[in-house]
Amino acid sequence: MGEREFTGTLQRADLGTGGYLLLDDQGERWQLDGDVPAELVGRRVRVTGRVGTGFGFVMAGPVLEVRRVRAE
Amino acid sequence: MRGSPLLGLLPLLSWTAACGPAAPGEAPVPGASTPPGQGLLVVDLVDGTSLDEARARTGLDLRWATARSEDEALAVVEVADLPAEVARLEQVAGVEAVEPSVTMEALGLVPTLRYPDDPLYAQQWNLRTVDAPAGWRAGGGVGVTVAVVDTGVSRVPDLGGTVLLEGVSFVPGRGTADDDNGHGTHVAGTIAQTTNNGLGVAGVAPRARILPLKALSGAGFGQSEWIASAIDEAADQGAQVINLSLGGGRSKVIEVAVQKAAERGVLVVAAAGNSGREGVGWPARSPHALGVSATGPDDTLAPYSTWGEGVDLSAPGGDKRKAGGGILQDTVDGGKDGHAFKELQGTSMATPHVAGAAAVLLGAGAGSPAHVRALLDAGAVDLGEPGPDPRYGQGRLDVGASLRRLLLVERPSLAALGAGLAFALASFGGMRRKGLVAATAAAVAGGLFFLPLLPLPPATWLDLLGRPLLSWPHLLGGARLASNPLWLSAALPALLTFVAGPTRAFGWLAAGVSAGVGAHLLHGAVTGSLDPLWLSGAAGTGWLAVNGVLCLLFTVAVAGVDRLDRQRRA
Numbered sequence: 001m002g003e004r005e006f007t008g009t010l011q012r013a014d015l016g017t018g019g020y021l022l023l024d025d026q027g028e029r030w031q032l033d034g035d036v037p038a039e040l041v042g043r044r045v046r047v048t049g050r051v052g053t054g055f056g057f058v059m060a061g062p063v064l065e066v067r068r069v070r071a072e
Numbered sequence: 073m074r075g076s077p078l079l080g081l082l083p084l085l086s087w088t089a090a091c092g093p094a095a096p097g098e099a100p101v102p103g104a105s106t107p108p109g110q111g112l113l114v115v116d117l118v119d120g121t122s123l124d125e126a127r128a129r130t131g132l133d134l135r136w137a138t139a140r141s142e143d144e145a146l147a148v149v150e151v152a153d154l155p156a157e158v159a160r161l162e163q164v165a166g167v168e169a170v171e172p173s174v175t176m177e178a179l180g181l182v183p184t185l186r187y188p189d190d191p192l193y194a195q196q197w198n199l200r201t202v203d204a205p206a207g208w209r210a211g212g213g214v215g216v217t218v219a220v221v222d223t224g225v226s227r228v229p230d231l232g233g234t235v236l237l238e239g240v241s242f243v244p245g246r247g248t249a250d251d252d253n254g255h256g257t258h259v260a261g262t263i264a265q266t267t268n269n270g271l272g273v274a275g276v277a278p279r280a281r282i283l284p285l286k287a288l289s290g291a292g293f294g295q296s297e298w299i300a301s302a303i304d305e306a307a308d309q310g311a312q313v314i315n316l317s318l319g320g321g322r323s324k325v326i327e328v329a330v331q332k333a334a335e336r337g338v339l340v341v342a343a344a345g346n347s348g349r350e351g352v353g354w355p356a357r358s359p360h361a362l363g364v365s366a367t368g369p370d371d372t373l374a375p376y377s378t379w380g381e382g383v384d385l386s387a388p389g390g391d392k393r394k395a396g397g398g399i400l401q402d403t404v405d406g407g408k409d410g411h412a413f414k415e416l417q418g419t420s421m422a423t424p425h426v427a428g429a430a431a432v433l434l435g436a437g438a439g440s441p442a443h444v445r446a447l448l449d450a451g452a453v454d455l456g457e458p459g460p461d462p463r464y465g466q467g468r469l470d471v472g473a474s475l476r477r478l479l480l481v482e483r484p485s486l487a488a489l490g491a492g493l494a495f496a497l498a499s500f501g502g503m504r505r506k507g508l509v510a511a512t513a514a515a516v517a518g519g520l521f522f523l524p525l526l527p528l529p530p531a532t533w534l535d536l537l538g539r540p541l542l543s544w545p546h547l548l549g550g551a552r553l554a555s556n557p558l559w560l561s562a563a564l565p566a567l568l569t570f571v572a573g574p575t576r577a578f579g580w581l582a583a584g585v586s587a588g589v590g591a592h593l594l595h596g597a598v599t600g601s602l603d604p605l606w607l608s609g610a611a612g613t614g615w616l617a618v619n620g621v622l623c624l625l626f627t628v629a630v631a632g633v634d635r636l637d638r639q640r641r642a
Binding site: 019058 | 223254258291294318319345346353378419420421
């Protein structure tokens with residue numbers, strides 16, 4: 001599956017040792033796998049990446065393999 | 073593990089563990105949060121010291137320990153930091169001895185000390201909720217290997233006395249199974265944190281062995297092939313339980329690995345997920361895995377827990393909205409000490425409670441994953457809607473109740489079955505010493521389950537005699553042998569029958585052992601509590617049934633030989 005851009009709010013998940021989530025504009029929650037700037041937590045962001053097939057311990061939604069996260 | 077003399081008493085106390093909730097070592101109130109180090113200090117001063125003098129010397133608001141303690145000048149006081157006060161008072165003139173108060177309770181004939189001494193145990197509401205102390209007294213998962221497929225496991229200080237097997241990493245570019253995240257070490261701690269070592273916290277099954285299998289990266293993600301390979305490795309290395317505090321979308325590769333592991337006699341425990349919605353993830357959803365949802369300190373479903381089809385059981389996963397409501401364990405940390413005691417929450421934290429409980433039950437002699445699941449289900453505390461439901465499955469984990477089922481219901485039933493069959497068959501065959509044959513069969517089938525009541529020093533042979541003959545290999549470190557079809561067969565009774573059966577001195581032994589093994593094999597065939605390797609489904613049941621009947625025929629044969637011998641001599 002190719003790369004896409006997702007928009008929504010960046011969240012910090014307090015699950016296990018923690019992780020980042022994107023709550024997109026369609027109400028879907030994604031786990032972000034990749035470099036995520038912590039200072040953008042709570043802000044609206046644009047995430048460039050592709051839907052992943054991986055597994056993880058956050059288990060709060062499908063995995064999004066992140067290439068870039070920018071503030072909107 | 074420190075405090076081994078006390079740990080050695082644990083098998084002796086298993087009866088007490090099984091008999092009721094009022095047992096030593098249990099903190100009184102779930103959720104109570106005694107600060108670490110706080111407690112009652114006992115100070116023995118030079119005889120003749122007055123109370124005022126004692127207070128002035130120590131700077132503490134001492135009171136006499138009992139109404140008769142003035143003569144011995146034995147005083148007590150509540151302090152906030154026991155270790156610091158002990159260290160300080162040891163230097164004070166006039167103080168002969170000082171130590172934290174030790175609870176000595178009469179437990180039938182066996183006195184015990186307060187257990188465990190881990191200072192942060194008071195904050196582990198989760199362990200009290202699932203009655204982990206009952207599991208410690210019943211062996212704490214001795215001899216059982218639990219594979220932790222996760223971010224790796226590192227030997228943090230409070231895993232110092234835990235057996236960590238040599239790990240394997242399946243993450244490309246990562247050569248060792250050391251934890252570079254902190255998740256896997258925390259999970260391993262809940263399963264088998266070193267307990268009663270005077271440090272930090274406790275775990276559910278501290279005598280279980282941990283097999284670290286790194287299949288998640290430092291960021292907490294892993295590919296299906298890494299996880300599937302780790303599951304295969306766990307089964308190859310003889311793990312009896314696999315903990316999967318991870319999840320994601322459906323993966324055929326992982327499903328096959330889970331199914332294969334289950335067919336090889338491994339219990340796979342997996343987290344339901346943290347979506348807060350209905351729709352359990354994989355691999356928890358697999359019919360071959362035991363899916364676990366999470367509860368909080370108030371014993372209701374945690375708000376983040378996924379629920380729905382695939383939830384088999386629930387266990388404490390924590391709820392950090394409440395102060396002290398997370399699951400506390402020692403884990404790796406980027407700080408200067410390299411480790412920290414952290415409260416985490418998630419179905420990741422609930423799952424290892426169940427994996428640890430499974431290890432405890434296997435260590436206590438449960439014969440198969442199906443048997444463990446049946447015991448877990450039978451012991452679970454029914455929450456939510458009456459009966460099984462999509463939020464809690466069969467209910468919330470209760471280690472003590474599951475153990476009581478095994479030790480106080482199943483073992484005596486098996487012993488009675490063995491004795492009854494032996495007596496009937498020996499009578500049918502016309503044998504002398506029927507009572508001895510029946511008693512032997514009872515001991516072989518159910519073990520001498522009353523042994524824990526007796527004030528005997530701890531010993532492996534006592535542990536062995538306390539359990540059915542067929543589960544002896546579990547304790548001797550040969551779990552695979554315990555499931556070997558040759559062991560779960562009429563082979564040993566056949567040998568005894570041919571060697572000892574015809575003898576006047578030991579015929580009763582051959583007849584009794586044959587009847588006891590036969591009763592256990594037939595019980596296993598009917599209930600699924602025995603699970604011969606390589607023989608799944610009907611093949612396994614048939615094997616157990618045929619061999620069970622053969623064993624009973626041996627008893628009849630020995631009885632017949634005994635009768636003929638008697639007639640010949642007459």
